[in-house]
Amino acid sequence: MENQPKLNSSKEVIAWLAERFPQCFSAEGEARPLKIGIFQDLVDRVQGEMSLSKTQLRSALRLYTSSWRYLYGVKAGAIRVDLDGNPCGELDEQHVEHARKQLEEAKARVQAQREKQQAKRREAGEEEGARRPRKPAARKAAAAGEEVRKPRSNNKPPRPAAERKPAEAKPRKPVTDTAALAVGQNIKVKAGKSAMDATVLEITKDGVRVELASGLAMIVRAEHLQF
Structure with missing residues (x-):
């Protein structure tokens, strides 16, 4: 023993x-x-x-x-x-009924415990989602099934507006030969330091007849024209 x-x-x-x-x-x-x-x-x-x-x-x-x-x-x-x-x-009938009630109560306790655990998991999931909200652009792209691309960062802060250089306009080429022009071509007419949009109407020996954006037609010498 x-x-x-x-x-x-x-x-x-x-x-x-x-x-x-x-x-x-x-x-x-x-x-x-x-x-x-x-x-x-x-x-x-x-x-x-x-x-x-x-x-x-x-x-x-x-x-x-x-x-x-x-x-x-x-x-x-x-x-x-x-x-x-x-x-x-x-x-005895009373013993059968007692066992039936015990079984129902046991099942109810198990079901209540399962529901409690499910509620805890849902709350944990909601809290996790609240801590990590998705950006609007990411949500929109995800809804559309598109890949979200993150912009590259060079780790440099943006420069103040006062320090930014204005974009330089590309230099225009002056017209040196009217043979390079064609009727209907868009061109620039130099007027002082500025240039106006115009369309070539006619090319003559005295100059080029153009129509400004305002509708005014005039003859301009080649040196006042720019491509």
């Missing part, structure tokens, strides 16, 4: 009882309803075996009879059994 392994948990005790009394206890599947007063029968039969105490046996029986598979077996028409599997009478 001294070399017998010690059973530490109620599950281990139940597994041992299923091996010791296979016609009464089961380790899996639907369980058979137990005889009323079977605890005392157990104490008498297993006294000294596996160094089991009454407290261990009582805890194991409580766990066994509160399991879903046992409560499923407590139903109308089922027969109670003793340690050897002998029938010990049919279940």
Whole structure:
């Protein structure tokens, strides 16, 4: 007896009882309803075996009879059994009803726990999303299924407007030969430091007749024209 392994948990005790009394206890599947007063029968039969105490046996029986598979077996028409599997009478209606209520309450507790865990996961997801909001451009691109490209940064701060140089206009080429012009061509007419848009109407030996954007037509010498 001294070399017998010690059973530490109620599950281990139940597994041992299923091996010791296979016609009464089961380790899996639907369980058979137990005889009323079977605890005392157990104490008498297993006294000294596996160094089991009454407290261990009582805890194991409580766990066994509160399991879903046992409560499923407590139903109308089922027969109670003793340690050897002998029938010990049919279940009373009140016992069947009590088992049904216990099963419903157990299922409700599990469902409530699942809903609570799901709510926590949803809250955690919302908080995570709130901490990392997506930029409007990124949301728009994501909705359209487009790839979001981040602008490159040269790590240089923008220069103040006062320090920015105005864009320099490209220099225009003066017209040196009227043969290079064509009727209908867009051209510039130089007037002082500025230049006006014009369209070539006619090329003559005295100059080039053009029409300004204002509708005014005039003859201009080649040196006053620019491409």
